[in-house]
Amino acid sequence: MEKLTLTPKRYLKLFYLCVICLAKGYQILKWGPLPSMRRADTMDLDIPTKSLFRTRDHSRSSDQKQFLSMDSPVLRERNISRTMKRQSLGVQKSLQILDEAVGTPGYALHASRTPASLRRSTYTPVRMSTDDTIQVSDLFGPSIISLLATPRPNNQSKMEEDTTTINLALEEDPTVTNCTELFTDFSETLTANGELHEVFHLVGEYESLCKENTEKLKKIMQATVPGQSKFVKLVNMVKLLQQEGNIWSLIASLYKDRLETDSRMCPDEDVDDELMMIDNMGKYQSEQDLMKAYYEKDATVRQSQLVIDWLEKTARDQLELYHKVEFFSDEMGAWENTLHALKQKKCGLLSMSDRPMVDELDPDAPIRQGKPLADLDQEDEHRLIKHMFAYVRSGQLEKAKELCVKVGQAWRAATLDGWRLYHDPNYESLGPNGCVQKPTGNPFRCLWKATCWKMSEEKRYCSYERALYAAFCGNLKQLLPICLTSDDYLWAYFRVMVDQLTEQHLQLTYVNKRKCFVDMPSDYWDKLLTVEKIFNDIKACSNQNVQQDLKSYFSTIEKYIILGDSDHLIEEMYDWCKEDMDQLAPHALRFMAHLVLFFRSIGVSNKEELSVSVLEAYVKYLIEDKHTHLVATYVALLPKEMQVEWYAKFLEGITDTDQRKSCLTLALKAGLDVPSITKLVVENIRSRDSADFSGDADAPLDVTTTKEDQLKIDAIDWLVFNPLQRAEALKQANALMRNFLASRKLTAARAVFDKIPPDSVDVIVQASQSQTHTVELQPEDDNAIKEYLCHQAYLDAHDSFCDWFEHYHNAKPTKPNIPKGASFTERVAFEHKERQYEMDLARWKHNLMMQTKVTCDRLYNVLLFVNGGWMVDQRQDGTRDDNRTHQMRLLRQLCLPGLCFLLHTVLHNTEQYKKCVQLANLVASDQHQLYKTFRKDELQQLLHKIRETSVALLDSGLDPLGYPLIE
Known part of the structure; x- marks a missing residue:
């Protein structure tokens, strides 16, 4: 250059x-x-x-x-x-x-x-962070997988468009974020898969429902502004549903294995094991064969491995939450920056840094020479190790190996493959055409594990690299420091426990057959783990994040499911429902209710009373939150004696007629006792705010009907829907009318009477004949019909008297008066008015006599009521109701004297004096015994009125009894 x-x-x-x-x-x-x-x-x-x-x-x-x-x-x-x-x-x-x-x-x-x-x-x-930005990792808590979270692509225009759309959807339909449809989905799934053989299919459906709603919420969450409260709500809901779905997955795997194990167990299991050992004597068994038989026989190690698989699956699901980003290019080699620096140095070029660096590039060079790689290679190395550990933590060992090969470190991928158990299939049979088959696994596995232990103890490796190899050799001490959550701890402990059980079994059965045997260090055997010890150790750990995780409901549920202790789990859920009901999320309550139903279906719980309490709590929530279409399904799962009580409580809040019919239809479909339920509904509503049954005969009539009174009146509708319940409707209406009559609320009593269809007596008779195939009614029904007719007679008498009173006092025409000094025209008009008055007066008198006759007849109908008298049961052979008998006796004392006074008023004002005097004979008659209903002061009042009538008779020229005087 x-x-x-x-x-x-x-x-x-x-x-x-x-x-x-x-x-x-x-x-x-x-x-x-x-x-x-x-x-x-x-x-x-x-x-x-x-x-x-x-x-x-x-x-x-x-x-x-x-x-x-x-x-x-x-x-x-x-x-x-x-x-x-x-x-x-x-x-x-x-x-x-x-x-x-x-x-x-x-x-x-x-x-x-x-x-x-x-x-x-x-x-x-x-990463730009502001006070308004909410990090998902902060809400979900730290985890090993979250270290791989990467920023999402910044597609601003599409993000803004999706955000607007989703926010509008959330505002229009708040049930989206609450996932309220899950309650209906779980109910429908439970109903459709109610058979015992479908129980694990049911659990799988539960898990699928949670996942579907989680995915839906994730899509909404991606388009929601993190600073909004809706985003926090979405994140919390996603976390809750993820946890629930994971628990259902754990339940499906563990309890399916446990039930299959129980079905395979036989009383002669020890004998069978001895026979199997005799059969296998002298027979070649590889490590793989031994461990396969061990896993099939030992439920503890097998179910512990299921827990590990489940923990890795949940970690894998969490890893898939984040967008995939390639951290390493396809054409790169291992430690490329260090190689480039060494090449420059070899060419005599200026060094890139004064810091010492390795001058050899074999895999052991950094440790052997005690010198680091180039800074960028060192960062890539740390990132690679973290990704490898994340893959191992999520059960994706092959991906970890592929990543190593991709970045040019095939040697590191080879170090991850030495755990496989050795197996030579040629001992059993040769391959096709007599060819020797290739053995699988590592014949020097014990040596490889001992090497992994030493690597995990090497302080010059980073903590993630030590933990990576610690996961393969069972070194819990080096594995725990990088665990951040309770699930990470659980995975580490269970992985080490299964490793210990595996090595222990191999040493006991295979040590003499091994070509190479290297024992593990003493630290490996210092503490043999059990499932109970694992949870005790995790509970005592000092990691604050783990302690925070252990406080959650799902962590406790996860613990007892792994332990297989359903009784203690139900006790915990019972305590939550009793003490922390207000703090429980609705979906957590739904999950617990379906969990106890699962335990009930497979018969693993002995805490039926506590399970019922959890179901009660869920039913109570459904009632309070107005899930009207779901209540019947879950009430039907309660004991028979509680079904009537809870569904009656639910129906008390239903006021719409169509909704009432729908609820009764759902109750019939669920197999509930509808007649008993509707009866209890009416009784509960009727007994609200009811004072002691007493009354004042001198109190004025109360023509007002309060809101509470109207609710009681409308409750009768529950019994009118079904014709077979018409007799019960009649009995409840009678009871309600007795209370209103005692309170002098005749308007309300008339409203109750009108609730009963006019053909009710015929319907009761026909229903009785169809059920008993006899003409004679039951004593209770017969007495109810008579009481109903008594109420009808009394109400008709009062209505008739009111009509008479209105006609007598307010309908009488007024006599015209001629003014003094009237003119001729005024006198002609007066004569016309006078003739019209006389015609109106004659008409009034005629109508008065007709109304008087009707009123007197109706009053006499009550006073002279047939078959024992008014409010007296005709038949005494039925079940005796002392409270009802007392009320009817009291009503006679409250109502009959008043009717006598009303009759005297009508007769006296219409100058039927002789009939007024004859009232004394009617009251004193032993046949009707009306005198027993009068108090002493009332009798004196009646005699005073009769004396006034006698005086009027004397004034009219008759004797005091109304007969002509004898001269």
Whole structure:
């Protein structure tokens, strides 16, 4: 390479270059050594000048760089925008023009170029954070996978358009962010997969529903402004549904295995094991065969591996949340910047840095020589290791190996493959045509694991590289420091436990057959883990993020599901529903309700009472949140004695007629006892704010109907829908009318009476005949019909008296008066009015006599009611209701004396004095025993009225009893 001497002319050229760069939009940020330049199409100048373009900060210490989180990745050449490339070409052209202008023709500035593999941009996108910006990682909490989060592409116009559309959708339909349709989806899925053999298909459907809604929310979240409260709500909902979906996945894998294990177990299992050992004596068994048999036999290790697989799957799902970005170009090799520096040094060019660096490039060189790589290679190395560990954490070992091969480190990919168990299939049979088959696995696996242990203990490796190999050799001490969440801890512990169980089993059964055996260090065996110890250790760890995770409901549920302790889990959920009901998210409550239903369906729980309480809490939420179409489904899952109570509570809040019919239809479809439910609904509403059954006969009539009264009246509709419940409707209406009559609310009592269809008696008789095939009614129904007729007679009598009273006092025509000194015209008009008055008076008297007759008949109908009297049961052979009997007796005392006074008023005012006097005989009759309903003061009042009638008779020339006087 031809060296350049910096003459004043060339310094002037560099000055002009700076001016053009500024004009083109480039920013001269800081000076840095040229070897750090990664901008595409830049030139290599072997001169001790400073770079005009942005370079990385080399002032950071190696320790600081080692623990840097994986921020925004370095953009490679393929990611450079077209505008930047055009600007780069423009700068090159400007350089050529300047070169010709300053009089250096023939000199090629591009004689020395950076190798093609090094043409990569070093520009790192800077994350702008403001007080209004909410980072997703802050809301979700830290995790190993979140280290790989990268900025999304900045498509501003499309983002603004999507944001506007989504925000409008959220404002118009708030159920989108609340995912309220999940409640309906879960109910429909539960109903469609209610059989025992479909239980795991049901769990899979639950998981799918959570995933579908999660994906929908993610799309909305991408177009939502992070600073808005809606964005926080979306993030929280996504997190909750992700956790729920993961738990359903765990349940499906673990409990399916547990149920299959229980079905395979037999009482002679030990005998079978002994027979199997005898059969296998002298037979070749590879490590792979032994472990396969071990996994099939031992449920603990098998289910622990299922937990590991599940934890890796959830980490893989989280890893897929982020946009994929290529961190390494296709044509690059391993440690390319270090190689480039060594080549320059070998050619005698000036060194890029005074810092010591490795001078060999074998994989062990940095550790052996104790010297670092080039800064950029070192950063790439850290990024590579973090990505490899993230792939291992998410169960994608093949991708980790592919990444190693892609970046030119195939040797590192080979180090990840030594864990495979050795198996030689030729011991059993040869391949096709008698060919020897290729063995699989690592025959020196124990040596490889011991080496991994030493690498994980090597302090000169970064923490992620130590943890990477610690995951393969069971070194928990080196694995935990980089775990950030409770799931990371759980994965590390379970992976180490399964590794210990595997090695322990191999040592007990295979140690003498191994060609090579290297025992693990004593630290490996110091603490043998169990599932219970794992959770105790995690609970006692000092990591604040882990402790925060352990406080969540889903973390506790996850723990007990892994432990297989459904009873303690149900106890915890019961405590949450009783103590933290207000803090529970609706979807968490829905999840717990379906979880206890799952436990009930597979028969693994003995806490049925507590499970019912969890279901009650969910039913209560559905009622309060107006999920009217779902209540029947879940009430039907409660015990029989609780179904009536809860659905009756639900129906109490339904007032619309069409909605009432719909709810009753859903109840019938769910198999609920609708007659008992509707009866209880009416009784509950009727008993609201009910005072003691008492009344005052002297109290004035209350013609007002309050809102509470109207609710009680409308409740009768629940019993009218079904003709088979007409008898019950009659009984409840009678009970409500008794209360209104006792409170002197005749208008409300009439409204209750009108709720009963006129054909109810016929409907009751027909229903009774169809059920009992006899003409005779049940005693209770017979007495209810009579009471209903008693109420009808009393209400008709009162209505008739009101009509009579209105006609007598307000409809009587007024007699015209002739003014004094009236003129002839006025006298003619008066005579006309007088004749009209006489006609109106005659008509009034006629109508009065007719109304009087009707009123008297209706009053007598009550006082002389047949079959034992008014409000007296006709049949005594039925079930005795002491409360009802007491109320009916009290009503006789409250109503009958008043009716006698009304009858006396009608007869006295219409001058039917003789019939007034005969009232005394009616009251004193032993047949009707009306005198028993009178108080002493009421009897005195009746006698006083009769005395007034007798005086009127004497004034009319008759004796006191209404008979003609005998001279």
